[in-house]
Amino acid sequence: MEKGGGKGGPSSSSPVVVVVGGGIAGLGAAQRLCRQSVFRNLRLLEATDRCGGRICSQPAFGGVIEIGAHWIHGPSENNPVFQLALEYGLLGEKEKSEENQLIEIGGHPGLPSLSLSSSGKNVNLKLVEEVSNLFYTLLDQTREFLHMAETPVPSVGEYLKKEIAQLMVDWTEDEATKHLKLAILNTFFNLECCVSGSHSMDLVALGSFGEYCTLPGRDCTFSEGYEGLTNCIMTSLPKDVILFNKPVKTIHWNGSYRQENFPGETFPVLVECEGGEKFPAHHVIVTVPLGVLKEQMNTLFSPPLPRRKTEVIRRMGFGTNNKIFLEFEEPFWEPDCQQIQVVWEDTSPLEDVRAELQDIWFKKLIGFLVLPPLESTYVLCAFIAGLESEFMETLSDEEVLSSLTQVLRRITGNPQLSRPRSVIRSRWHSAPYTRGSYSYVAVGSSGEDIDMLAQPLPADFLIPQLQILFAGEATHRTYYSTTHGALLSGWREADRLISHWDSEAQQPKPKP
Template structure:
């Protein structure tokens, strides 16, 4: 797109997350000097947010660099700023192709308080991975038999189960494991249910090589390094945007005598004239506010695209323990509800059993950095319901859950 005023163009960026910061960096590095970022809150970084659990650093928002290799701009920046450890930057780490699913070492627990062994978990996990690969292959082969990924996985799981030679109890347990893996996919895909994820397009998502890695000193370190390279006055904080008047709908004269085709109006009454506006707000915000955020409204084809796209709620639950109840090499803990003998990824009685949507916990590693800390993952409407509860209520539910699945009533997280 040609810039109307060349390097003198006035450019407003809405949102100071990593996309907004990156856009500003790119513009400034290419000679554009009239750049302004408007941020609704008092901080930059968007969903990249590092917090503390006691004296431990934890990621409240974005957790990993997915596909840390040279094709990944986040990885390149992290290396440039020396924010990663040697192992994460190694050639060996960059060349591993994990297909979006890190090869975590798991511990499996069932709702009757039993540990599940490899003789049961390995063949079931392999079957699920094969079915998931079939879902991805429909992108190129076409002829998808059902509309959604969830429908396909459920039907294939039941079809395979009818051929198993296991006794009924074992067969039911393996199907319950498939339910857990469906919930895991909900967190990976950011959806309430895999029934909402289109089968034909599922394989379009491209994963980069590299074993997912974390920032030893926190993901926000990347944001801090990027912001330090910007002019000090480029970001205006606490400036929620009310409306972007575009397409010459409101022409605003400037002290220079120019008029501008775009006017960005803030909630506090301030306005910023611009030649171009880059909107970097989250999809969820755009879906909710696009009718009032833009005047005139976007063309119908754009509106329909925004409405069709989806990204649901994902939440984390951090728990710290004096001693681990998991194995020393464990990287993820899976919880299998034995009553889910038909593959399912939604909870019928959400207010009572919202915690059943939690597939389990990832183990924060290394121990020397984090101690004994788990991060629980829960997606969808159940995740949104959890947001309405107090921290004490959530901790109580998690304590009961862990005690039930481990069969150990003496396990309590730190208060």
């Protein structure tokens, strides 16, 4: 393959399109394009040996666990992931019910079934509910600053802490209860870090927090695994579309390339893989996570991305939220328990902790989700975000298991509590083709930055157009961080190409 002369406009027969990344954004784009007869030359390059990306279901404990995406958030008529799941018959009767679709939860997780403190005591659930109402009332207030010219403080975290400090003046409880309320609030701060995908709510922009939109419906799961959805999309594609183990090294654009399989044709883009294979294209849809763009943007594109695009990538937030699954022979919780909250009594959102991560990383755990019993085993799923989550990835399984055994013995007040039988955990920050979990609007960035990230290249109106298109959850202004945002972004870029080629077809042809 060699660089040729000329600008190489769109082929008169069928454009060559390459999709980079086999997550739900890339799969959604490929599926939509394949339904149009004009897009006969389509390839999807996936860096690993599986599709799904941050949707990752794994057989374990006699069932299936979700290493990545866990819930359909807002399963209702306007959620494309929910609608696809219905179409493919992947949901149970409860999940499909109209009642489930109409429930408004405002994007907030439900209350715990059990709240345990670091001194081994049960925390009063009425107190937890009171603190929860306070926290989410304040959190909802932060959305009111959207589109305001100025905000009182830069971040969501600073706003929440300022309001809490003012409200504390009127608290009438004894000192021990006041401290406990602050400790419970700290757990809700940590929970919101998991929801937002940030290390601290001090990193999340106050003025843009309201960009994110929730959908009605009680969050639901796939009984057979979330990956069933991406597998269904995969099987709908022609068998030769997806190429596995093809990590992309460089996307050369704004050039004119030739390829022997297309005699007389020139291409503005050339996708070069780490193994040396090269794929010419008229259009490339890049769906890699924002974490990968942050790490590789200086080498992934040649010529480099425009400065406005690289500045946006640097400004936007991309954090880590991991799961730790613990398997038990016998449960220490009641049969109707669904969620166990952990409250560290020596913590407060109003105090900065200065300590080595190795000594405190487990305090960022928000608690444990009780998974449905699997065969003859019982499983808890812990959630942890931020730098503590990334530190956890550096530990061995034995170190994690040992630390969490001590945590469980401490919060239950039972020093003889049986050690979990095994542990499985996610490591999204270490994953080379992910580098984290999902995006958020960081202090210094805005909703406009999300739109800028989504803008195709080249930005000027020179021919050829739409050489590089961008999709993925980080490019959806109102549903960033979600699977439905990722899917919609893939559809958006596919529709952009479909519209472009429809208009090309309608252009008057020059007379011979």
